[in-house]
Amino acid sequence: MDQWQELEETQPTISRVLQNSVKRDRLAHAYLFEGGRGTGKRAAALLLAKSFLCEATVAANPCLVCRECRRAESGNHPDIHTIRPDGTTIKVDQIRELKKEFSMRGVETQKKIYIVEEADKMSASAANSLLKFLEEPDGEALALLLTTNAYQMLPTILSRAQVMSFSPLSPDRIIKKLTAAGYREKDAGIVAKLTSDLTEAEQLFEEDWITQAREKVIQLIDDLIRRPADAYITLHETIIPFFSEREDVQTALDLMMLWYRDVLRMQVGQSDAIVYIDQEDTLAKQAFQLSQGKLGNNLQAVMNAKRRINANVSPQLLMEQLLLRLQEG
Numbered sequence: 001m002d003q004w005q006e007l008e009e010t011q012p013t014i015s016r017v018l019q020n021s022v023k024r025d026r027l028a029h030a031y032l033f034e035g036g037r038g039t040g041k042r043a044a045a046l047l048l049a050k051s052f053l054c055e056a057t058v059a060a061n062p063c064l065v066c067r068e069c070r071r072a073e074s075g076n077h078p079d080i081h082t083i084r085p086d087g088t089t090i091k092v093d094q095i096r097e098l099k100k101e102f103s104m105r106g107v108e109t110q111k112k113i114y115i116v117e118e119a120d121k122m123s124a125s126a127a128n129s130l131l132k133f134l135e136e137p138d139g140e141a142l143a144l145l146l147t148t149n150a151y152q153m154l155p156t157i158l159s160r161a162q163v164m165s166f167s168p169l170s171p172d173r174i175i176k177k178l179t180a181a182g183y184r185e186k187d188a189g190i191v192a193k194l195t196s197d198l199t200e201a202e203q204l205f206e207e208d209w210i211t212q213a214r215e216k217v218i219q220l221i222d223d224l225i226r227r228p229a230d231a232y233i234t235l236h237e238t239i240i241p242f243f244s245e246r247e248d249v250q251t252a253l254d255l256m257m258l259w260y261r262d263v264l265r266m267q268v269g270q271s272d273a274i275v276y277i278d279q280e281d282t283l284a285k286q287a288f289q290l291s292q293g294k295l296g297n298n299l300q301a302v303m304n305a306k307r308r309i310n311a312n313v314s315p316q317l318l319m320e321q322l323l324l325r326l327q328e329g
Helices: 004-008 012-023 041-053 067-074 092-103 124-135 155-159 171-180 185-194 198-204 206-226 228-242 246-267 277-289 292-308 315-328
Strands: 030-035 080-083 111-116 140-147 162-166
Touching: 004 012, 004 041, 012 041, 012 162, 030 041, 041 067, 041 111, 041 140, 080 092, 092 111, 092 124, 124 155, 171 185, 171 198, 185 198, 185 206, 185 246, 185 277, 198 206, 206 228, 206 246, 206 277, 206 315, 228 315, 246 277, 246 292, 246 315, 292 315
Parallel strands: 030 140, 030 162, 080 111, 111 140
Antiparallel strands: none
């Protein structure tokens, strides 16, 4: 994303507020970009960083040709610092190292930017250390905190940053763009429910990953109903090896949630709203086989697993426990 007009297509209010702040040279010292996965928070943060550093902005847009823009575009600007979780958390040592970097003068400019991705995963000590940094900004510093779970942030941090809430994009819009690009509608419908960011959606199609993921989740749910004794084998031979990373497990859980919701839609006569559009017959059969009470318990079990996946829990253990709960009903 190189122009504010691109952001305006999906997040018009945020785009206009940030553009005006850049034009008037009245940016806040800290922003919290909060919103669902794939709503463009990271792209907006990088665009703001380029605009903040650019030597010759045009209507708040970075020129993309000056030294600062080229460095930022390459991802190697020495005065843009990005912090991501080290394992499952952002540790206090990472914040201390950041403060050490900021104690030194800018390499290319007097301006410095730090981007904290998944800011809700800061440990308590890291959050408190960052809080002191926010209270006493050093020079021309710009803090950009990104999170999908603002409610897990310290209230004191929220109060010291300007909160910008990113709205989810319309699934219909994502589906239309994906099908226009040549992707199959049955897969586009699934992806549009997993992310509202077109770039991330296209990444899910790389090497046919989303198609395989979808088929493996359908197989596991089918085994749970028709061949319960085989479900444990399917989990260990098919699911766990394929969904090997924590983010992959999150996607598997999202796919399971979408499936059970589709079964529920079939039960209440909303077949026109199902996501797994090519699986209507199978969904209809399961709608007769599963009671609403059983479906409710299954959905609750998956939701509980989704909440736990971001904690320090073994993904394999989490999926094994989920399987037991789904079998128990």
